[in-house]
Amino acid sequence: TQLLEQSPQFLSIQEGENLTVYCNSSSVFSSLQWYRQEPGEGPVLLVTVVTGGEVKKLKRLTFQFGDARKDSSLHITAAQPGDTGLYLCAALRNSGGYQKVTFGTGTKLQVIP
Amino acid sequence: SAVISQKPSRDICQRGTSLTIQCQVDSQVTMMFWYRQQPGQSLTLIATANQGSEATYESGFVIDKFPISRPNLTFSTLTVSNMSPEDSSIYLCSVDRGLREFFGPGTRLTVL
Numbered sequence: 235t236q237l238l239e240q241s242p243q244f245l246s247i248q249e250g251e252n253l254t255v256y257c258n259s260s261s262v263f264s265s266l267q268w269y270r271q272e273p274g275e276g277p278v279l280l281v282t283v284v285t286g287g288e289v290k291k292l293k294r295l296t297f298q299f300g301d302a303r304k305d306s307s308l309h310i311t312a313a314q315p316g317d318t319g320l321y322l323c324a325a326l327r328n329s330g331g332y333q334k335v336t337f338g339t340g341t342k343l344q345v346i347p
Numbered sequence: 348s349a350v351i352s353q354k355p356s357r358d359i360c361q362r363g364t365s366l367t368i369q370c371q372v373d374s375q376v377t378m379m380f381w382y383r384q385q386p387g388q389s390l391t392l393i394a395t396a397n398q399g400s401e402a403t404y405e406s407g408f409v410i411d412k413f414p415i416s417r418p419n420l421t422f423s424t425l426t427v428s429n430m431s432p433e434d435s436s437i438y439l440c441s442v443d444r445g446l447r448e449f450f451g452p453g454t455r456l457t458v459l
Contacts, residue, residue: 276450
């Protein structure tokens with residue numbers, strides 16, 4: 235079973251600060267995704283990274299896929315209270331002809347106004 | 348995209364009883380997935396429901412405890428049987444569209 239470890243597990247920061255969340259594994263992935271989940275809702279896909287070394291930007295969020303495709307990071311610049319939520323990395327794996335998603339351990343982010 | 352609804356949104360149940368959770372999708376899909384999210388934790392896949400066949404369960408989950416129905420291409424149910432407090436979790440269904448997975452809002456279950 236693939237294990238995706240995220241760090242930190244919890245993060246509480248002041249509005250305007252920067253932060254980085256890490257997602258690590260010993261396995262190589264064809265692609266890796268990041269989701270955000272807010273209370274009372276299901277996770278929502280933020281980005282999919284496919285190529286080793288790839289960097290994608292989504293407004294104040296920067297996602298990077300490691301060169302060896304075993305790890306990824308999410309960097310948030312000038313965090314805002316609206317960024318509060320549970321951030322999950324996820325890997326896709328083929329199983330029986332369809333894709334299954336394996337989620338990381340999660341990072342709970344709180345941005346204090 | 349896909350719009351997914353779940354019923355009930357939350358419930359409080361007594362130990363030993365069963366609860367059936369419904370998941371409705373706004374379009375036809377081949378596969379539907381059921382996840383469990385224990386308090387403060389990440390999502391764990393319970394099973395994959397393919398219309399017209401038995402659900403496929405992940406390691407650690409069995410049909411007797413989590414029977415699943417998939418009567419058509421837009422609907423599925425998950426039953427949590429003979430509940431104990433350890434079953435208190437959020438249960439989510441999802442569908443995939445290519446490389447993208449869409450989730451329902453979840454059902455928050457508390458077992459006393």
